[in-house]
Amino acid sequence: MSEIRKIPCYCDNLVEIEVPEEADLSSDPGLADRIIEGRFLSATCPKCGKILKPEFPVRVVDSAKGWELFLVPELDRGPFLLGKSGYSLRDPARGRAVIGYPELAEKLAILRSGLDDRVVELIKFYLSEKAGDAPDLEIYFKERSEGRLVFHLLGLKAEEVGISRLPEELYEKMARELPARMAEEPFSELLRPPYVSYKKAADEERS
Numbered sequence: 001m002s003e004i005r006k007i008p009c010y011c012d013n014l015v016e017i018e019v020p021e022e023a024d025l026s027s028d029p030g031l032a033d034r035i036i037e038g039r040f041l042s043a044t045c046p047k048c049g050k051i052l053k054p055e056f057p058v059r060v061v062d063s064a065k066g067w068e069l070f071l072v073p074e075l076d077r078g079p080f081l082l083g084k085s086g087y088s089l090r091d092p093a094r095g096r097a098v099i100g101y102p103e104l105a106e107k108l109a110i111l112r113s114g115l116d117d118r119v120v121e122l123i124k125f126y127l128s129e130k131a132g133d134a135p136d137l138e139i140y141f142k143e144r145s146e147g148r149l150v151f152h153l154l155g156l157k158a159e160e161v162g163i164s165r166l167p168e169e170l171y172e173k174m175a176r177e178l179p180a181r182m183a184e185e186p187f188s189e190l191l192r193p194p195y196v197s198y199k200k201a202a203d204e205e206r207s
Helices: 031-036 074-081 101-112 117-131 168-181 200-206
Strands: 002-008 014-020 022-024 058-062 067-072 095-099 138-145 148-154 161-167
Touching: 031 101, 067 074, 067 101, 074 095, 074 200, 095 101, 101 117, 101 138, 117 138, 117 148, 117 168, 148 168, 161 168
Parallel strands: 022 058, 067 095
Antiparallel strands: 002 014, 058 067, 138 148, 148 161
């Protein structure tokens, strides 16, 4: 089931976009690629040609594997973290909430790479700590390539993307330490489903 939504373009034209309530990776083999490449939930303005990428709540599922990702719009971050958004997963034990489209694309990249997202978020936490005073820093996992995990770091320098390539041995070490880490603060909260994210630490500081 889907709904046609009208969104304003920068040229003041109203653009129609079809927003599904649910999208199933099992029945649409190309869906994961479209999400990761940023082509999902996008529309081109017929008047000026601008590509628009609005965010709407969408449930992305894999019915064959029995898990789901629920996309929470970035504008709803605060209400969602406070439990006031009304959004929920069907089975929190078999899914994840993501806030904002970039997190949806990243989560699929993590799943496609066969990685545990809790370990990835643990690594991202330490990368953010190492970066020091960078309030606008955002870190995203991109791919697993040639024995390394590739992360993109946004916000370290204006209009530049930092790239960190970490050996898989580090991931394996963190994976072994995960049970102990999850019993400690702040990781017991950061890695707690359904929203598993190193960003919770900054969210808590701002609240």
